[in-house]
Amino acid sequence: MNKSNHTNPASVLEVDHLTIAYETRKGDVEAVRNVSFQVREGETVGLVGESGCGKSTIAFGIVNFLGPNGRVVDGSVCFQGKELIGRSEAELKRLRGDRIAMVYQDPMQALNPSVRLGEQLAEVLTCHQQISEDEAWDRSIQMLKRVNMPDPENVMIRYPHQISGGQQQRVVIAMAMLNNPALLIMDEPTTALDVTVEAAVLDLIEELKKDFRAANIFITHNLGVVARVSDHLCVMYAGQMVEKGPVEQVFRRPCHPYTMGLLASIPRLGDTKADCVLHPIRGRVPPPAERPRDECIFAPRCNYVTERCREAWPKFEKITQEHVARCIYAQEIDSRPRTVRRRPGGAKDEGLVQKETRGDSLLSFKELKIYYPQESNSVVSLFGLGEKKIVKAVDDVSVRLSKGRTLGIVGESGCGKSTLAKGLIGLEPITDGSVEFLGIDITQSVSERDTALIREMQMVFQNPDSTLNPTYSIGMQIARPIRKFKTVPKNQVKNEVIRLLKAVRLDDFYYDRLPRQLSGGEKQRVGIARALASRPDLIICDEPVSALDVSVQAAVINLLLEIQEIYGSSMIFIAHDLSVVRFFSDDIAVMYLGQIVEIGPAEVIYAPPYHPYTEALLSAVPIPDPEAEQRQIRLSGNVPSALNPPSGCRFHTRCPRRNELLPDGGKICETEVPPWRSTETGHRILCHIPLEDLSRLDSVVHLSG
């Protein structure tokens, strides 16, 4: 374990053979088993793994926040040469002092909503140091400037709810950095943020690391994020560390089957369904109480498993000086057949897809507008006198979708993509515009629609935990639409349900199960089966995989693709993950603030010419490859409110391109609505900048290999 040599900076934290258990009614359950790693000054160690793998438990173990039923069973945590385990709370406080800081996932929960931000920031200083309040206030402002907060003096006197999520996270980071900590623990700090905001926060974390030389522990489930910020990587699986090493080495040559599986199950930006296959990891993470102690923990899900794997708990195998993996075949696994990513004959398929592009129109909407009134909280409006504000959630959107095609809609939160889906399905009243589905006008709400029409359009939802009614068995929930739409005669309903369960790769014994007995991925499959039950022509998928772990996500994407192949259904696929949308869709629409700013076949969207917003999005996507080259384009400011969208081009307030590419610094963008610029490939961009200029821009992403 001792690898420190003279050239390396001092080690700040050393975690050695740490084992953490939680007391439950059934006795102690090990959540973390025998984990060792060290963090040096100015270094970021990424802890990565799926949910329930013990990443956060390690972080809480280090700062001793395990709660009343958690305790460290074995091992040591050394912070700046001082042992932390086994000390009393008071001693710990003295030892740690202000030297360890934490940043959590949800900034809204880390900040006190009823105290001004300035007071919260200054308190950090006055609490730990002998310092006057004025000085604390000044230093807080300086720190806010340091984290690139616009207008810091003003932010100091605001309350948390008055600034955006990205800014809140900046404040939390500023708060953590105020005392210049030696160790900064970040637990999914960017997971709740939009991709462009996330990119900016990650840049900030990177900068701060250089300036302050703090040791960082960065916990995340996102391989792309971890590839961007980490120097060292620790891959966690089921409470054990299965692989660790320098980040380039782990990504270039993953030596544990689990790491390999993770990398094979996510699409990289630019991968498409035509030339790639995702490989999910079968099975699921075993719950803490059912983890075998003396065999390889990953054996049940491993593709390379042999009898030897089940004989003893594998030790770390050394691959290089710093790169180790807990697999007995780690040395040779690279020489074994690698997971095949490329689908054979992919190029041919692509041509085929191209030709099908202009089939019969299934769904088309023109100048669709969905507005809703916003009730203000003032006293005046209580009496109905106040000015009625209108949120333009979807404004002037036109799309045509052909049979059998998939339309991907991307955009950050609040861009109106979910409202658009709700409007189409009839849950949100359409203010203006025309929508035609199967040649029938569907601008009315769902309760006024004909049953025959309703059954042709179904939806798959985002959250696996709330997509199924917890009261009823799986069978009953899938049977309900079958009965309602009379898809099959009454006496065959059960057979039909079982057929659908088979179609989503679930065995027939799931029929009697309750939702709470299923894992997230299984629930999502049942949700898909329920949507399929009425045999719809169009399935709207609203972020169907964003709440799932990556290995499960791949399985669900594969399932959706397969279903599309078999049933020929068209799909609208809404997501915020650009890699997934690219992988899944034939056509892509990029939405910003209620409008589509760019639309076209998937291939052309991800290559120049870009709309400046698409360009910024692409440059912000975290790519799970530390060697990928990505141009840095960061948007300034926040997404403006949909209550009062900017005049002219809605993107002009944040557009990084208009200054350089338009005469007069892009004055025209502020006043005039941009025209659609289209190419012969069916690619349209809503921008004042001429296509020729946009085409001349470089591609944002260059992938290695």
Added chain:
Amino acid sequence: MTVGEEATDLSRVEIRTGRLRRMWEGTSIIFASRTATIGLIIVLFWLTVAAFAPLLTPYTSLEQDWKAPNQGPSSAHFLGTDELGRDLWSRLIYGARIVLLVLPISEKLWIPGGTALWGVFAALIVGMTLGLVSGYYGGWIDEIVMRLLDAMMAVPVILLYLIIMTALGASALNVVIAVTIVGTPGIARLVRSLTLDIRTREYIRASETRGESAWYIMFVEILPNARGPIIVDAMLRVGYAIFAMGTLGFLGLGLPPPSPDWGSMVAKGQEFILAGSPWAALWPSVAIASLVVGLNLLADGLREESMRYQ
């Protein structure tokens, strides 16, 4: 592809979730909490003595023994007698029947289900419907329903009971009506708040996209998922109803004499406390208190335990 292998053989064993098994799971939650178990024992005790009342005493509730009024506990009279020489134990357990097991609509017609239970049941039906409708529809319907119920809640409970009972007259059926009217606003508020939460879930959106009717969504999709807190609340309300019945009986607005009403037993018995015979007032008070405490313990234990499972 190895998509469908998530279900291992192990999980196949736990699948047989029949109705019986689910019911067992429901009841086992009670025994997981000591509070709930004690509450259940007390409640079960009263249910049992009420059910087997004729077997547990040689007397009826009305039989008078002129020679032995205002007696303390003895071998002949287990808990003593009242001022008319009626056996207190018999009156107590026949009184429990009226509270928990039968509803005397008239002299001849008795229907099963205790007075308190019927009152709470009726309040549940009305309150749940109002709560579901105002929570699911929202808007001005919600506004009207909730303001009306607020107005009712503004009147003190005892006063409301007295107004209703004096207006309707003393009878078991009218007690049920009073309990219903008094209980409805609270239940409606509870169900409304649960509905507001549940209607944002995606399975509600899924049923809306299926074009289900509002009634289907309210009663089939939403209501069953609100059942946990509703059951706990209902248990507490049965306790309140028993308490209210006692109060009304004490004030002479409960069941007409000579029926064995706990409240009126206390009212009659209190005259003799200072005369040296506290028994007639004591036992019915203990009965009311123990049953109410039992129901409260049961409800609290259930609530705690179900919170812990979440």
